[in-house]
Amino acid sequence: xxxxxxxxxVGSLLLLGLFVxxxxxxxxxxxxxxxxxxxxxxxxxxxxxxxxxIKNINLMNHYVGMQYIPETIPEFKIFPVAIxxxxxxxxxxxxxxxxxxxxxxxxxxxxxxxxxxxxxYLWEYNYGHNLDPKAIMNFKNPDGSAMGFQPPLFGTKDILxxxxxxxxxxxxxxxxxxxxxxxxAFFVGRKEVKSK
Amino acid sequence: MKTIFKSLLVxxxxxxxxxxxxxxxxxxxxxxxxNAAEKVYVAPGEYDEFYAFVSGGFSGQLAVYGLPSxxxxxxxxxxxxxxxxxxxxxxxxxxxxxxxHGFIPWGDSHHPDISQTxxxxxxxxxxxxxxxxxRIAKIDLTTFETTEIIEIPxxxxxHSSSFVTENTEYVVAGTRFxxxxxxxxxxxxEYKGNFKGALxxxxxxxxxxxMNIKFQLMMPGFNYDLSHPGRGASHGxxxxxxxxxxxxxxxxxxxxxxxxxxxIAAINWKKIEEYVNNGGGTKAPTKYAHNVYSDETHxxxxxxxxxxxxxxxxxxxxxxxFMPTPKSPHGCxxxxxxxxxxxxxxLAAELTVHSFSKMIKAIDEKKFDGDAYGIPILQYEATLxxxxxxxxxxxxxxxxxGKGNAYTTFFISSEVVKWKLGTWEVLDRKxxxxxxxxxxxxGGNSRKPFGKxxxxxxxxxxxxYLPTGPEVTQSAQLFDISGDKMEMLLDFxxxxxxxxxxxxxxxxxxxxxxxxxxxxxxxxxFATKTEAAAKVxxxxxEVHVYMTMIRSHFAPDNIEGIQVGDKVFFHVxxxxxxxxxxxGFAVIGAQTSELLxxxxxxxxxxxxxxxxxxxxxxxxxxxxxxxQEMQGYIRVSPKGSNVPLTYTLDGDAVDAE
Numbered sequence: 001x002x003x004x005x006x007x008x009x010v011g012s013l014l015l016l017g018l019f020v021x022x023x024x025x026x027x028x029x030x031x032x033x034x035x036x037x038x039x040x041x042x043x044x045x046x047x048x049x050x051x052x053x054i055k056n057i058n059l060m061n062h063y064v065g066m067q068y069i070p071e072t073i074p075e076f077k078i079f080p081v082a083i084x085x086x087x088x089x090x091x092x093x094x095x096x097x098x099x100x101x102x103x104x105x106x107x108x109x110x111x112x113x114x115x116x117x118x119x120x121y122l123w124e125y126n127y128g129h130n131l132d133p134k135a136i137m138n139f140k141n142p143d144g145s146a147m148g149f150q151p152p153l154f155g156t157k158d159i160l161x162x163x164x165x166x167x168x169x170x171x172x173x174x175x176x177x178x179x180x181x182x183x184x185a186f187f188v189g190r191k192e193v194k195s196k
Numbered sequence: 197m198k199t200i201f202k203s204l205l206v207x208x209x210x211x212x213x214x215x216x217x218x219x220x221x222x223x224x225x226x227x228x229x230x231n232a233a234e235k236v237y238v239a240p241g242e243y244d245e246f247y248a249f250v251s252g253g254f255s256g257q258l259a260v261y262g263l264p265s266x267x268x269x270x271x272x273x274x275x276x277x278x279x280x281x282x283x284x285x286x287x288x289x290x291x292x293x294x295x296x297h298g299f300i301p302w303g304d305s306h307h308p309d310i311s312q313t314x315x316x317x318x319x320x321x322x323x324x325x326x327x328x329x330x331r332i333a334k335i336d337l338t339t340f341e342t343t344e345i346i347e348i349p350x351x352x353x354x355h356s357s358s359f360v361t362e363n364t365e366y367v368v369a370g371t372r373f374x375x376x377x378x379x380x381x382x383x384x385x386e387y388k389g390n391f392k393g394a395l396x397x398x399x400x401x402x403x404x405x406x407m408n409i410k411f412q413l414m415m416p417g418f419n420y421d422l423s424h425p426g427r428g429a430s431h432g433x434x435x436x437x438x439x440x441x442x443x444x445x446x447x448x449x450x451x452x453x454x455x456x457x458x459x460i461a462a463i464n465w466k467k468i469e470e471y472v473n474n475g476g477g478t479k480a481p482t483k484y485a486h487n488v489y490s491d492e493t494h495x496x497x498x499x500x501x502x503x504x505x506x507x508x509x510x511x512x513x514x515x516x517x518f519m520p521t522p523k524s525p526h527g528c529x530x531x532x533x534x535x536x537x538x539x540x541x542x543l544a545a546e547l548t549v550h551s552f553s554k555m556i557k558a559i560d561e562k563k564f565d566g567d568a569y570g571i572p573i574l575q576y577e578a579t580l581x582x583x584x585x586x587x588x589x590x591x592x593x594x595x596x597x598g599k600g601n602a603y604t605t606f607f608i609s610s611e612v613v614k615w616k617l618g619t620w621e622v623l624d625r626k627x628x629x630x631x632x633x634x635x636x637x638x639g640g641n642s643r644k645p646f647g648k649x650x651x652x653x654x655x656x657x658x659x660x661y662l663p664t665g666p667e668v669t670q671s672a673q674l675f676d677i678s679g680d681k682m683e684m685l686l687d688f689x690x691x692x693x694x695x696x697x698x699x700x701x702x703x704x705x706x707x708x709x710x711x712x713x714x715x716x717x718x719x720x721x722f723a724t725k726t727e728a729a730a731k732v733x734x735x736x737x738e739v740h741v742y743m744t745m746i747r748s749h750f751a752p753d754n755i756e757g758i759q760v761g762d763k764v765f766f767h768v769x770x771x772x773x774x775x776x777x778x779x780g781f782a783v784i785g786a787q788t789s790e791l792l793x794x795x796x797x798x799x800x801x802x803x804x805x806x807x808x809x810x811x812x813x814x815x816x817x818x819x820x821x822x823x824q825e826m827q828g829y830i831r832v833s834p835k836g837s838n839v840p841l842t843y844t845l846d847g848d849a850v851d852a853e
Contacts (some may be wrong), residue, residue, distance in 0.1 A: 035775070051773075052774065055773055056774045059746070059747055059774070063822075
């Protein structure tokens with residue numbers, strides 16, 4: 001079998017890691033939380049880093065009027081299906097061996113990924129800004145606008161007494177490496193065609 | 197005036213001269229003491245190396261300290277009510293203090309001992325005895341709470357307790373005061389021969405630690421003072437010191453000090469166990485309470501038992517022997533190998549050490565010196581391993597460092613003496629302040645002592661601390677025993693009188709320490725697991741409030757329709773599932789105590805309002821930034837009022853959520 005085909009198939013299959021490992025993690029540190037509160041985001045669920053962390057994040061956040069982190073969100077139905085289809089599609093394309101399709105798959109995946117990130121950002125924005133008007137504590141920014149409590153999309157940010165960390169987890173690395181492999185598959189495939 | 201100045205001058209000069217003379221010494225002391233400070237300093241946020249469970253004596257409780265810092269972490273309520281923790285005040289823990297004499301709010305706690313596996317500390321439980329109304333308690337070291345108390349029938353002055361065998365097969369309870377058996381109305385002067393001393397063997401279930409009296413050995417009417425198990429080769433035996441073998445019943449300080457030698461009783465419990473397992477012994481009627489606390493229902497139950505298995509020494513020949521030991525021995529301590537049994541004759545000039553192997557040989561060769569009530573008395577010389585000569589005055593207790601050394605406390609000469617097992621030579625002695633009773637080396641009465649620190653527990657402190665009126669603190673003193681010579685590092689106050697302590701490396705406990713109770717595992721019959729389930733139910737004049745608490749409110753927080761003469765049960769569940777977020781509950785005029793409820797736990801307080809009005813209740817434990825807002829009101833109407841029973845949160849019916 002051609003090298004490019006193997007790369008394409010392996011690359012697509014690596015996405016299956018998303019079904020096992022978390023995609024993203026948000027961790028909150030505070031003086032009162034020497035063991036930080038944390039939440040792993042999978043493609044199909046939210047999971048406590050330590051048991052009851054999400055419950056305790058909700059309890060903390062109710063002081064500033066933030067909504068509870070829902071048990072489930074519609075994305076958790078869509079993401080697994082989308083990833084599943086992309087894996088199957090990737091493997092089929094891999095067997096077909098047309099390197100142009102490899103690139104098409106990669107572009108489609110990149111678009112889906114970006115859409116996913118944007119969706120995540122929207123959820124985070126809403127989570128951080130859609131505050132209960134009867135909130136126990138109201139904080140204003142220096143310019144007088146209501147302070148939001150949106151966790152960072154990527155990186156570390158200070159939110160009141162908390163330090164919020166938002167970073168990819170193993171599942172994201174599977175996705176990332178898988179996608180790189182499919183891109184490599186495209187270039188290798190193109191070279192293989194040219195060298196014929 | 198002039199003469200005063202002159203004499204002052206003389207004193208000043210003298211002290212300067214003396215000061216310069218002793219300069220070398222004081223320098224050394226200075227260096228040493230700064231070194232001592234370093235040795236006990238545990239930096240903020242750091243952990244101590246050892247836990248010390250120190251008996252609370254006549255407080256009835258058990259105190260948890262850290263070593264080497266001497267910092268107090270917790271007072272675990274065991275035998276006395278504790279209003280802070282609602283122990284003995286809330287409905288859940290009242291049964292823990294039930295006995296055949298009824299509810300007893302106070303106890304005298306003595307000898308904590310940590311459970312063992314293969315002769316080594318395993319950190320599952322601490323057992324401790326109550327001397328006054330004889331009981332043995334078990335404290336679970338995942339929760340640091342008392343989870344079981346068993347009363348000891350036919351016993352009085354439960355003192356030679358609560359020591360465990362090598363695999364925690366048994367925890368023993370021996371009686372210090374012999375009493376009539378069976379208990380009856382009889383003249384005290386007919387003590388001799390009629391009074392008996394019960395030694396109780398409580399089996400401990402290896403799975404869940406459940407205690408159960410396996411048998412009681414009905415010994416002659418001596419005073420059974422202290423005990424320790426055999427270990428290694430001597431595993432299967434238990435040793436008890438006795439005094440008052442004179443069987444005196446009055447002015448014991450004189451009349452029980454007449455015999456030149458009393459005994460150490462050697463009990464082959466394995467042999468008796470075998471006899472019992474084969475159907476031996478006599479079931480005798482009695483009455484004793486067995487109280488068990490469950491972490492699932494967060495409640496205790498008390499069961500009254502009515503039967504106990506009695507063994508008479510003559511029933512099991514070859515299981516019990518007496519080893520003569522000089523002058524009213526107190527401590528009875530077995531070295532880590534199990535070969536040496538140290539008997540501290542508290543009025544004797546020397547410390548007696550018996551040899552287990554010599555004892556076995558003497559039994560085989562029948563080297564007897566008569567008998568007492570049919571129990572063979574072994575020849576003194578036949579079991580003697582050696583004696584520590586001129587060790588001090590008033591020896592009480594001995595512990596071991598695992599390096600071949602023993603450490604004995606001397607009450608009268610107020611010192612701790614280090615001596616060598618086998619050669620019996622005194623290696624070091626250090627004064628303690630004052631009149632030391634017990635001492636403790638973590639694991640010092642097991643196969644594997646951790647011979648780094650020694651804690652001396654003193655009966656008297658006099659001038660050692662800032663005075664606090666006539667009643668001053670009791671104290672413990674910490675020694676570093678890692679070197680050839682003992683070095684005193686620290687004084688720290690203790691609660692009650694510290695009779696004995698048990699120490700254990702922190703790393704054997706820390707990973708198992710529970711952080712919260714899981715709400716989903718809460719099986720309390722009145723648990724309320726969500727705010728929506730909160731309710732108030734009237735049953736005649738009893739009102740049951742199913743209440744929840746979470747940062748920072750109660751549900752419900754306003755209750756109306758209560759009447760004077762009602763008996764209101766507040767069943768309060770803490771819905772938190774976060775570490776160190778307890779909530780408290782207190783209501784005005786309650787004749788109980790506060791409740792202090794851990795995350796996931798349910799507790800019940802009874803309130804009987806006597807006055808019409810609107811009365812507040814509030815959270816007593818500063819739980820959050822809005823703790824001061826965590827409150828509610830109860831409207832109490834006159835008896836027979838037609839105010840309907842309602843209960844709300846934020847103006848809404850709670851169950852409407």
